[in-house]
Amino acid sequence: MNHHRLVHGVAAISAGAAALSLTACGGNLGGSSAEDFPNGAINLTVGQDAGGSTDLIARALAEPVSDDLGVPVPVMNKPGANGALAAQTLAGENADGQNLMVINASLIAITSLVVGEDEVVSLDDYEIVTGISQDDYVLVANADSGWESFEDLEGSGQTVDFATTGVGTGSQLSQELLFNQTEVDGNDVPFDGGSPALTALLGNQVDVTSIQLGEAYPQIQAGEIVPLMVFSTDRNQYLEDVPTATELGYEVPVAQYRAIAAPKGTPQETIDTLKESFDAAFETQAYQDFNTNALLTPYQVDGDEVVADWTEQRETYEALIAEYGIDMGGDA
Amino acid sequence: MDIAPVIDGFGVVLQPENLLYCLIGVVVGMLVGVLPGLGPAATIAILLPLTFNVEPVTAIIMLAGIFYGAQYGGTITSVLLRLPGEASSVVTVFDGYALARQGKAGTALGIAAIGSFVGGTVSIIALTLVAPFIASFALDFGPPEYTMLALLGILLVAAVGNGSRTKAFVAAGIGLLLATVGRDGFTGAERFTFDSLSMADGLDFVPIAMGIFGLAEILHSLENREKLAKPPAKVSNPWPSRSDLKQSSGAIGRGSVIGFVLGILPGGGAVLSSLAAYGLEKKRSRTPERFGKGAIEGVAAPETANNAAATSSFIPLLTLGIPANATIAVIFGALLIQGITPGPGLVEDHPDLFWGVVNSMYIGNLLLLMMSIPLVGLFVKILTVRASIMAPITVLITLIGVYTVNNNSFDIVLVIVFGVLGYLMKKAGFEPGPLVLAFVLGSLLESNARRSLILFDGDVAGFATRPISGTLLAVLVVVLALPLLGLLLRRDRRTPSGGIAPGGGPTPGGTPAPDGTPTDPAPEARSKEEAPS
Numbered sequence: 022m023n024h025h026r027l028v029h030g031v032a033a034i035s036a037g038a039a040a041l042s043l044t045a046c047g048g049n050l051g052g053s054s055a056e057d058f059p060n061g062a063i064n065l066t067v068g069q070d071a072g073g074s075t076d077l078i079a080r081a082l083a084e085p086v087s088d089d090l091g092v093p094v095p096v097m098n099k100p101g102a103n104g105a106l107a108a109q110t111l112a113g114e115n116a117d118g119q120n121l122m123v124i125n126a127s128l129i130a131i132t133s134l135v136v137g138e139d140e141v142v143s144l145d146d147y148e149i150v151t152g153i154s155q156d157d158y159v160l161v162a163n164a165d166s167g168w169e170s171f172e173d174l175e176g177s178g179q180t181v182d183f184a185t186t187g188v189g190t191g192s193q194l195s196q197e198l199l200f201n202q203t204e205v206d207g208n209d210v211p212f213d214g215g216s217p218a219l220t221a222l223l224g225n226q227v228d229v230t231s232i233q234l235g236e237a238y239p240q241i242q243a244g245e246i247v248p249l250m251v252f253s254t255d256r257n258q259y260l261e262d263v264p265t266a267t268e269l270g271y272e273v274p275v276a277q278y279r280a281i282a283a284p285k286g287t288p289q290e291t292i293d294t295l296k297e298s299f300d301a302a303f304e305t306q307a308y309q310d311f312n313t314n315a316l317l318t319p320y321q322v323d324g325d326e327v328v329a330d331w332t333e334q335r336e337t338y339e340a341l342i343a344e345y346g347i348d349m350g351g352d353a
Numbered sequence: 354m355d356i357a358p359v360i361d362g363f364g365v366v367l368q369p370e371n372l373l374y375c376l377i378g379v380v381v382g383m384l385v386g387v388l389p390g391l392g393p394a395a396t397i398a399i400l401l402p403l404t405f406n407v408e409p410v411t412a413i414i415m416l417a418g419i420f421y422g423a424q425y426g427g428t429i430t431s432v433l434l435r436l437p438g439e440a441s442s443v444v445t446v447f448d449g450y451a452l453a454r455q456g457k458a459g460t461a462l463g464i465a466a467i468g469s470f471v472g473g474t475v476s477i478i479a480l481t482l483v484a485p486f487i488a489s490f491a492l493d494f495g496p497p498e499y500t501m502l503a504l505l506g507i508l509l510v511a512a513v514g515n516g517s518r519t520k521a522f523v524a525a526g527i528g529l530l531l532a533t534v535g536r537d538g539f540t541g542a543e544r545f546t547f548d549s550l551s552m553a554d555g556l557d558f559v560p561i562a563m564g565i566f567g568l569a570e571i572l573h574s575l576e577n578r579e580k581l582a583k584p585p586a587k588v589s590n591p592w593p594s595r596s597d598l599k600q601s602s603g604a605i606g607r608g609s610v611i612g613f614v615l616g617i618l619p620g621g622g623a624v625l626s627s628l629a630a631y632g633l634e635k636k637r638s639r640t641p642e643r644f645g646k647g648a649i650e651g652v653a654a655p656e657t658a659n660n661a662a663a664t665s666s667f668i669p670l671l672t673l674g675i676p677a678n679a680t681i682a683v684i685f686g687a688l689l690i691q692g693i694t695p696g697p698g699l700v701e702d703h704p705d706l707f708w709g710v711v712n713s714m715y716i717g718n719l720l721l722l723m724m725s726i727p728l729v730g731l732f733v734k735i736l737t738v739r740a741s742i743m744a745p746i747t748v749l750i751t752l753i754g755v756y757t758v759n760n761n762s763f764d765i766v767l768v769i770v771f772g773v774l775g776y777l778m779k780k781a782g783f784e785p786g787p788l789v790l791a792f793v794l795g796s797l798l799e800s801n802a803r804r805s806l807i808l809f810d811g812d813v814a815g816f817a818t819r820p821i822s823g824t825l826l827a828v829l830v831v832v833l834a835l836p837l838l839g840l841l842l843r844r845d846r847r848t849p850s851g852g853i854a855p856g857g858g859p860t861p862g863g864t865p866a867p868d869g870t871p872t873d874p875a876p877e878a879r880s881k882e883e884a885p886s
Contacts, residue, residue, distance in 0.1 A: 102553035
């Protein structure tokens with residue numbers, strides 16, 4: 022029954038995305054454990070609370086993947102320690118592809134720079150199925166400040182209180198890097214997530230904050246807050262007019278990336294089958310609409326590329342932190 | 354004021370699903386109001402996971418229904434059995450039971466139902482007008498203001514606790530300590546996590562509430578299976594006479610105002626306001642000697658006030674994200690589970706939720722008014738269900754329920770640990786309310802105090818120079834100074850206590866803690882008010 026569905030699924034993908042079917046070949050011919058795949062429901066764990074952007078992405082993908090593989094794909098939230106709790110649990114699951122997780126690059130590349138050694142989550146413990154998308158950080162100021170660009174902020178000559186979404190987040194890293202590269206004095210004020218940081222900015226409790234675009238966009242549209250720069254190497258497709266940090270001469274290559282991870286040792290055939298299925302999901306109109314609405318930039322690369330990218334990011338961040346003498350523990 | 358979202362809110366309430374959940378909420382609320390031992394905080398804590406799969410607005414409509422529904426239900430056993438089902442109905446016992454013994458139980462219940470309805474409705478209308486106003490300057494509440502509010506909340510919570518103020522402060526102290534567990538949000542340092550990733554984010558509020566309210570209450574009530582007084586065979590003529598209504602109308606009016614005002618204050622809420630309203634009526638009355646012997650105002654005032662307060666205590670939660678009492682703290686947890694952080698943005702970002710919940714209270718109160726009399730007999734019967742059947746089922750639901758929230762078996766351990774802790778606290782006379790509230794307010798206090806100091810560059814004077822935080826600081830000083838002043842005054846002229854100043858100041862007598870088990874209805878208060886024996 023499952024086998025039949027699988028063949029059917031593979032056929033559907035091949036029709037839908039011809040280019041990707043090249044990697045699909047081995048799917049049904051491999052080792053015994055991979056042959057049974059998928060054997061029942063595939064659990065997709067999210068290391069964050071329900072309702073957050075990671076959760077929404079997982080749910081947007083679970084449905085088309087479930088349709089494609091013909092098995093249920095329940096999304097389970099297991100929040101804790103920035104996703105480390107869920108990642109630790111996943112590493113201990115059977116390596117049969119029945120347990121997956123949406124993993125965030127910040128957990129690998131940024132949080133690991135802050136937490137104790139036993140808490141560091143390493144990509145060595147996982148197989149990466151596929152990259153999903155990129156979520157850019159944007160530096161925003163309250164419209165009341167009168168600042169329209171980062172030059173205005175620099176020209177003000179004042180000490181800038183910047184809100185972060187917490188210790189060991191991309192929000193903190195991006196602003197720490199930025200304010201360590203400018204003449205402006207910055208004051209790190211950690212909040213507990215994007216929404217409180219934004220609220221503090223709207224209430225003029227702080228001067229700027231760096232938050233994910235999806236969280237900032239409605240207020241940018243409403244004219245309440247002004248985007249000063251985007252922390253990505255290329256301009257963001259949703260904010261064409263806003264310069265990147267790189268363009269302005271700052272070395273702040275920070276963005277949030279997400280990927281699908283499986284336990285280490287999952288057979289390559291199973292990974293391939295899953296990759297095809299996720300690729301098929303990426304192709305669906307519903308998912309593409311979701312991506313646009315959530316202001317996400319596709320990052321649908323294969324596992325090896327994710328590992329290479331994130332490893333490089335981690336090294337870059339580590340080097341930058343050392344270079345600018347940044348204390349990620351906050352300078353309170 | 355923009356009226357459109359208010360109207361839209363009615364559209365939300367009138368969806369069949371929401372109406373159904375509203376009905377379920379008020380029926381469950383009334384039921385737990387009747388059952389001594391199981392308070393609304395416990396019930397909401399136990400039922401939290403069930404709300405996981407419904408829309409946020411539907412979930413909160415139901416949980417809110419449980420809260421104000423319990424205020425109605427608590428009256429029934431107070432009047433019929435001299436057993437307050439709910440801490441906020443303790444004072445209703447004095448005159449309610451006296452009336453029942455005079456064969457006027459129906460009148461007492463009728464007046465209580467009408468008073469509750471009026472109080473609730475007045476409070477919702479006031480909430481509708483006041484909440485958006487508060488929310489409109491809620492963005493001015495920055496870290497310093499939250500610091501002051503949290504401090505004030507913890508202080509009031511501990512101060513209005515059960516007879517022993519020391520024990521309340523100890524409980525609050527434990528709550529504050531528990532709030533320090535987890536990764537430091539400012540430095541990333543691990544605090545009391547014992548290298549466990551499960552504790553890296555600190556202890557989760559939901560298992561604590563479920564353990565300390567839910568499990569502990571069940572354990573405690575198993576131990577205290579009291580022989581219940583036989584309820585009167587028949588409750589006759591629940592509709593009060595015209596003269597009864599006339600006599601109560603003043604009490605109902607004043608009760609609504611007192612309830613609304615005290616409900617907003619942190620630590621205030623239903624219990625304090627019922628006492629204050631009763632005290633005021635007794636003080637105003639030309640015939641105070643009737644109180645305790647069957648004065649209808651003595652039923653009308655507290656029952657009106659507790660319902661008005663239950664409603665208005667939603668204001669600080671929905672506009673600032675500050676829970677005013679333990680039950681609201683659990684509802685706060687429910688919102689968090691739903692992915693909604695209650696705060697200044699709520700009215701604007703989730704108008705359907707805000708107005709849906711607010712407007713559902715009109716419907717809920719109407720339902721309660723209609724049901725409260727016909728269902729009296731049924732609820733009294735439920736009191737006879739054996740605890741040996743109820744308790745294991747409830748425990749099982751609690752444990753399964755908490756697992757489903759985070760899919761984490763560590764949470765089950767937490768519930769059991771806090772269940773046992775809560776049980777021991779009850780045995781030793783410590784109320785769980787201050788602990789749980791201090792736990793919630795503790796993390797607010799710490800993070801905001803530290804944020805403020807970063808913003809002030811370490812200058813503590815900053816708290817006094819900002820207008821709102823400065824005002825709150827002044828209130829804090831007054832609250833601290835009042836009891837001392839009261840002490841001095843009392844030493845000067847030994848005035849008989851009994852009147853309770855409606856101003857939120859700590860009451861001199863024994864005020865039962867919010868959500869305390871009412872099986873032992875504040876012995877101090879009883880002797881003071883000369884309850885019938």
